[in-house]
Amino acid sequence: KNEVEQSPQNLTAQEGEFITINCSYSVGISALHWLQQHPGGGIVSLFMLSSGKKKHGRLIATINIQEKHSSLHITASHPRDSAVYICAVSLRLEYGNKLVFGAGTILRVKS
Amino acid sequence: ETGVTQSPTHLIKTRGQQVTLRCSSQSGHNTVSWYQQALGQGPQFIFQYYREEENGRGNFPPRFSGLQFPNYSSELNVNALELDDSALYLCASSTDRLDEQYFGPGTRLTVT
Numbered sequence: 001k002n003e004v005e006q007s008p009q010n011l012t013a014q015e016g017e018f019i020t021i022n023c024s025y026s027v028g029i030s031a032l033h034w035l036q037q038h039p040g041g042g043i044v045s046l047f048m049l050s051s052g053k054k055k056h057g058r059l060i061a062t063i064n065i066q067e068k069h070s071s072l073h074i075t076a077s078h079p080r081d082s083a084v085y086i087c088a089v090s091l092r093l094e095y096g097n098k099l100v101f102g103a104g105t106i107l108r109v110k111s
Numbered sequence: 112e113t114g115v116t117q118s119p120t121h122l123i124k125t126r127g128q129q130v131t132l133r134c135s136s137q138s139g140h141n142t143v144s145w146y147q148q149a150l151g152q153g154p155q156f157i158f159q160y161y162r163e164e165e166n167g168r169g170n171f172p173p174r175f176s177g178l179q180f181p182n183y184s185s186e187l188n189v190n191a192l193e194l195d196d197s198a199l200y201l202c203a204s205s206t207d208r209l210d211e212q213y214f215g216p217g218t219r220l221t222v223t
Contacts, residue, residue, distance in 0.1 A: 033212075035214075041148075041199045041201070041216060041219065042217065043154075086153055088154075093166050093167035094167070095142065096144075096159055096166060098167055099146070099154070099203075099212060100156065102153050103153045104153050
């Protein structure tokens with residue numbers, strides 16, 4: 001079993017729809033990250049969470065530490081939101097941290 | 112724009128050859144991590160360097176090695192390339208205290 005599980009693996013939505021991507025993890029973490037990856041490979045950090053909820057524009061991320069679960073919501077989805085969304089957890093190393101990634105959710109928003 | 116650059120962008124090598132990938136981190140970022148992302152999968156942690164010393168390693172064989180230099184640049188070296196080494200290689204830099212990691216655009220390696 002992977003330490004980080006995401007669902008769904010693939011998601012197709014119509015423009016304007018509310019989208020939810022879920023992430024569950026099985027280990028103790030120092031933080032959870034939501035990342036966006038476009039074709040071509042570049043990864044952009046969307047959120048870093050250790051508790052509660054964060055909002056940035058149309059994106060909302062929540063985390064429940066007790067249940068080891070996080071969700072990423074996209075309101076009023078748009079075709080430009082089409083990308084791979086990846087959940088990753090931070091595990092401490094001696095002087096820093098390493099990220100353990102989920103497999104990603106491929107999101108396609110149709111106009 | 113994260114301020115982290117990688118070179119080359121793409122690379123094609125033959126099985127058995129050796130390859131060096133390069134990463135230039137943001138000034139002041141003492142920590143650099145390298146990740147391997149196979150097609151259709153999430154990135155996997157290779158190793159991390161902190162102030163020029165290896166600080167942690169994932170489940171990768173010794174033919175994967177690295178170097179970090181005082182000028183915030185680093186290298187990933189892979190010897191005896193195998194077909195399964197074909198992947199996107201990402202570096203990410205961070206300060207030694209914050210969790211935030213800043214990713215480079217990646218190097219896509221193809222081994223034939």
